[in-house]
Amino acid sequence: GAGVSQTPSNKVTEKGKYVELRCDPISGHTALYWYRQSLGQGPEFLIYFQGTGAADDSGLPNDRFFAVRPEGSVSTLKIQRTERGDSAVYLCASSSRTAGTDTQYFGPGTRLTVL
């Protein structure tokens, strides 16, 4: 498809478990962003990749959260020892960073529920 895709669309896990959330950006987009959205709120920034490297990880709430983008395309957000407060929709966005435009295009999100 032409847009950002995210898998799984829904993930239910138990407190203490490990989860991985995947993002496939728009082909050719060098910048990739992860956001988290809680019910009734706007998305909140987690981490931003430019190519393979994390350019800004200031939004990661603690060291249980980690993200990688080893080949500069697909990214995986990893959450260790999940807590009930991690329940949210995790959104991924990508942008092309070409001159004059930096529009971030979002995927449909992964709804994470921690029981």
Next chain:
Amino acid sequence: GESVGLHLPTLSVQEGDNSIINCAYSNSASDYFIWYKQESGKGPQFIIDIRSNMDKRQGQRVTVLLNKTVKHLSLQIAATQPGDSAVYFCAEAKYGNKLVFGAGTILRVKS
């Protein structure tokens, strides 16, 4: 689908009327502003953006106005349609960096 907007302001308009959604941003250093539309169960959808060197930008049926003096952004939707019903978010950024989103406004279009 997700029940968003439990505590968000709501704008109700009649189909065919014009809608104006307002947003106050916080960082005077922001130089890039964007409006997104989010329908229940979906990711934010880009509507229109504006750089800080402009005060107005028009798209198809939408206009964004930027007032840097009072740090205010607005989205005008002409001839509002039922399909425009959604939650609308403004976002600010230093160009090329993370987006900081506002609280959101629910737009309800009455037929």
